Amino acid sequence: MSLTRGDGVALWRKIATRLEEDIRHQTFGPGERLPTEQQLASRFGVNRHTVRRSVASLEDRGLVRAEQGRGTFVQEGVLDYQVGKRTRFSETIRRQQKTPKGELLQALEVPADRLVAKVLKIKPGATVIRLDRMGYVDDRPLSLAVHYFPAQRFPDLIAAYRSSRSITAALKKSGLRDYTRRSTKVTTRMPDSEEARLLRMPKIRPILVTESVNIDGDGKPIEFGVARFAGDRVQIVFEP
Amino acid sequence: MSLTRGDGVALWRKIATRLEEDIRHQTFGPGERLPTEQQLASRFGVNRHTVRRSVASLEDRGLVRAEQGRGTFVQEGVLDYQVGKRTRFSETIRRQQKTPKGELLQALEVPADRLVAKVLKIKPGATVIRLDRMGYVDDRPLSLAVHYFPAQRFPDLIAAYRSSRSITAALKKSGLRDYTRRSTKVTTRMPDSEEARLLRMPKIRPILVTESVNIDGDGKPIEFGVARFAGDRVQIVFEP
DNA sequence: ACGTATTTGTTCGTATGTATC
DNA sequence: GGATACATACGAACAAATACG
Numbered sequence: 008m009s010l011t012r013g014d015g016v017a018l019w020r021k022i023a024t025r026l027e028e029d030i031r032h033q034t035f036g037p038g039e040r041l042p043t044e045q046q047l048a049s050r051f052g053v054n055r056h057t058v059r060r061s062v063a064s065l066e067d068r069g070l071v072r073a074e075q076g077r078g079t080f081v082q083e084g085v086l087d088y089q090v091g092k093r094t095r096f097s098e099t100i101r102r103q104q105k106t107p108k109g110e111l112l113q114a115l116e117v118p119a120d121r122l123v124a125k126v127l128k129i130k131p132g133a134t135v136i137r138l139d140r141m142g143y144v145d146d147r148p149l150s151l152a153v154h155y156f157p158a159q160r161f162p163d164l165i166a167a168y169r170s171s172r173s174i175t176a177a178l179k180k181s182g183l184r185d186y187t188r189r190s191t192k193v194t195t196r197m198p199d200s201e202e203a204r205l206l207r208m209p210k211i212r213p214i215l216v217t218e219s220v221n222i223d224g225d226g227k228p229i230e231f232g233v234a235r236f237a238g239d240r241v242q243i244v245f246e247p
Numbered sequence: 248m249s250l251t252r253g254d255g256v257a258l259w260r261k262i263a264t265r266l267e268e269d270i271r272h273q274t275f276g277p278g279e280r281l282p283t284e285q286q287l288a289s290r291f292g293v294n295r296h297t298v299r300r301s302v303a304s305l306e307d308r309g310l311v312r313a314e315q316g317r318g319t320f321v322q323e324g325v326l327d328y329q330v331g332k333r334t335r336f337s338e339t340i341r342r343q344q345k346t347p348k349g350e351l352l353q354a355l356e357v358p359a360d361r362l363v364a365k366v367l368k369i370k371p372g373a374t375v376i377r378l379d380r381m382g383y384v385d386d387r388p389l390s391l392a393v394h395y396f397p398a399q400r401f402p403d404l405i406a407a408y409r410s411s412r413s414i415t416a417a418l419k420k421s422g423l424r425d426y427t428r429r430s431t432k433v434t435t436r437m438p439d440s441e442e443a444r445l446l447r448m449p450k451i452r453p454i455l456v457t458e459s460v461n462i463d464g465d466g467k468p469i470e471f472g473v474a475r476f477a478g479d480r481v482q483i484v485f486e487p
Numbered sequence: 488a489c490g491t492a493t494t495t496g497t498t499c500g501t502a503t504g505t506a507t508c
Numbered sequence: 509g510g511a512t513a514c515a516t517a518c519g520a521a522c523a524a525a526t527a528c529g
Contacts, residue, residue, distance in 0.1 A: 085434070090485060191485040194325075195435040195453045195478040213435045213478070215454030238435040238453065245330060245431040245485045255517060257504095283494060299495085315495045316526035450523075453509045490529095497523070504516070 022051055023061035030081055032072055037083040040050055041071065041116075044079075072239060085142060087244045088236065092187045095175055096142055096150075105144050109172060112139040114165045116158055123155050126220055126231045132159035136165060138174070141205060142234075148206050149241065152234035160229065178229070191219045193243055198235070208237040215241060250291060262291055263301035269308055278387070280318040281311065312479060314449045326384060327484045328476065332427045334459075335415055336382055336390075345384050349412060352379040354405045356398055363395050366460055366471045374398035376405060378414070381445060382474075388446050392474035400469065405485055418469070426469055432458040433483055438475070448477040455481060463468065 048055040053191045065071045073079045089099045100107035100128045115137045124131040135155045142150035156164055167177035187239050203210045221230040250261050251463045269275050288295045302319055305311045313319045330340045340347035355377045364371040375395045382390035396404055407417035434456045443450045461470040
């Protein structure tokens with residue numbers, strides 16, 4: 008593999024262009040790993056520094072993502088997580104021609120701590136049902152969510168969820184006709200080891216954290232949810 | 248400085264309580280740096296680990312924020328950045344009893360790139376006005392925003408902004424009665440050096456990035472904005 | 488671009504006090 | 509009392525990020 012030199016175009020730029028073509032033509036498909044910098048360097052007959060310079064320019068433009076110690080990966084398109092009055096996990100995913108899947112991590116009845124009690128407007132210490140769930144899209148982990156429901160109102164929610172494997176369906180079986188999203192707060196932080204492991208993401212990349220409240224037709228809060236998303240796989244979209 | 252031991256209360260808890268009092272009494276005011284762990288350890292006559300344990304408990308409760316290589320700082324309360332149909336920077340800040348301020352970094356007329364053209368529904372290459380602005384709250388940098396407007400529709404926007412120092416006022420002077428927020432996308436990533444410097448934040452903490460579109464009464468896009476926020480100073484609040 | 492000092496973050500190991508069965 | 513697990517406290521060394529000249 009030889010590249011002409013001294014023609015007014017820097018070597019790193021030529022290499023960047025070639026790599027960009029390979030990505031556009033799906034020679035390196037979304038999510039795939041590029042050859043190591045060493046391999047690229049010898050293939051193009053240049054120093055590794057030169058390769059690094061071109062990879063850096065691809066990274067700047069968001070085409071690839073370098074992960075220390077793992078490799079360089081072709082960036083997948085980010086998924087839109089739409090948030091509106093009627094936000095349903097599976098609906099918003101299916102609208103983008105992808106396949107959603109949910110996995111229950113655990114289901115518990117626990118006493119409400121201060122924050123949960125305040126949001127759900129129940130007494131601190133009153134029993135709440137807590138569902139921990141992983142959300143997958145096309146079998147890649149997308150979200151890690153904790154949902155709280157007042158146990159008094161939905162006593163059989165856990166059983167209902169286990170049989171239907173859907174929150175919307177379980178709530179309907181528990182007598183709730185419809186619910187809407189009242190508010191959503193979004194923050195960001197670094198993941199802890201557990202979160203990084205479950206979301207299968209490097210610890211050096213940030214996560215998006217949403218806190219949301221769903222209410223019934225009378226405005227009574229029926230669910231409080233905290234969800235964590237791998238920051239480079241999702242963008243939260245608000246459409247008022 | 249001596250602390251009684253063996254009375255059933257762990258040393259680290261005593262120290263945490265003392266530090267908490269100092270923060271509540273503003274001995275260490277918001278944003279200020281605490282003494283180093285070494286200094287605290289010798290002042291209290293304990294090992295640095297013991298100090299670290301108490302600082303960690305303060306950090307868990309959100310009272311302080313430790314930054315590697317810099318120190319530990321008293322945390323200011325996080326600011327709610329409210330997003331709805333009518334989102335105005337200064338209104339949302341003033342509603343929280345804080346003082347907003349804007350600083351113009353640069354004002355340019357540039358050709359629209361593909362993304363900007365698509366969002367504003369103009370031809371790629373058509374002239375757009377670009378305003379780069381720092382947003383401050385109580386004199387601390389909060390946001391770093393780039394705004395794009397179609398130049399054809401608002402030819403004198405830059406002059407209008409310079410005289411009023413407000414986007415809403417400048418648009419009004421250019422003949423726009425009212426505008427509303429159509430959509431907001433939120434993502435997260437690590438800051439580059441420039442962003443970290445301007446937002447006065449450490450490079451190891453993530454930023455929130457919002458992309459938003461404002462439209463006029465007829466639904467025509469009149470502004471496209473990209474804003475970056477220091478992740479631990481802001482939460483985006485969306486109420487449909 | 489590079490070295491040095493400062494400061495927080497992490498990981499060993501060791502010893503002791505406390506609670507529980 | 510004895511065995512055991514767990515939290516507390518100390519010590520030393522090194523890693524990583526920052527600040528500065």
